[in-house]
Amino acid sequence: MKKLLLILAISLFAITCNSKTDVVINDLDTEDWKLTWNDEFNGEGEVDLSKWEKPDFNRKNNNVGPDGWWLPEDSYMDGDGNLVIRAKKINNRNDDNDEFDYSTGAIRSLGKFSQKFGKFEIRCKLPTQPGWWVAFWLFSPTVFNENNSGEDGTEIDIMEGFGWNDTIHHALHWDGYGEAHKSEVTKNDIPGIREGFHTFTLEWNKDEYIWFVDGEESWRSRAGGVSKVPAYVKITAELSTEPGAIGEWWANNPADGNFPDYYIIDYVRVWERKK
């Protein structure tokens, strides 16, 4: 009897939890948009590995200075409803002569979720220190196809942000990253954007991309021809000590930063347009 009651109690608990989830998902639909995928980051410790994959490699190799690694330990949930992407100093991790290296977090829905067209949104708090950059972006393996078109896959940067200034980048890259590489970028100075949480949103329609910051349109483009292939979601941070990255034109110098520093994400949500 006790066992039966226990099973009943567990079943009721499971039903209650499921219905709570359903309520949340229904609430996130709007008149024009149906939620297809999201993560509210309601947990503590490891991220939901049914939704995310974590890269683990030397992302920003520098032969004459500290390297910038992507390490799984630098992406985790804080138990307060947020994903944390951390940048920190670590012991030299490879066999070069660096006094130390750096590591940052990165998660991506590679192999777990992808979608073409729709609305993609993050709510997040930018970092505070110079020397690294954070992003919310979409990517397809076919971005590398060199055919003078982005329609077969485009890197779509919904937000690139920094700890040292109030500049937000939106960008498109297509035809790989070699000589055939093409891109279009816009940079908006938004005073105070590093204080508190803000939303960065992309509407990827069949004939145009439209970006929004806190619900206000900030750019639109159809450069490359709008991509017609599914893309996966990336929430990442990167730290490079190479001369090309540490100038004031980009991330500035991590040697002037206090680490660890943090990129805090409240949620990521994806919708498709209702017919």
Ligand SMILES: [Ca+2]
């Ligand atoms: Ca090195």
Ligand SMILES: [Ca+2]
């Ligand atoms: Ca090293």
Ligand SMILES: [Ca+2]
């Ligand atoms: Ca192409």
Ligand SMILES: [Ca+2]
């Ligand atoms: Ca949250």
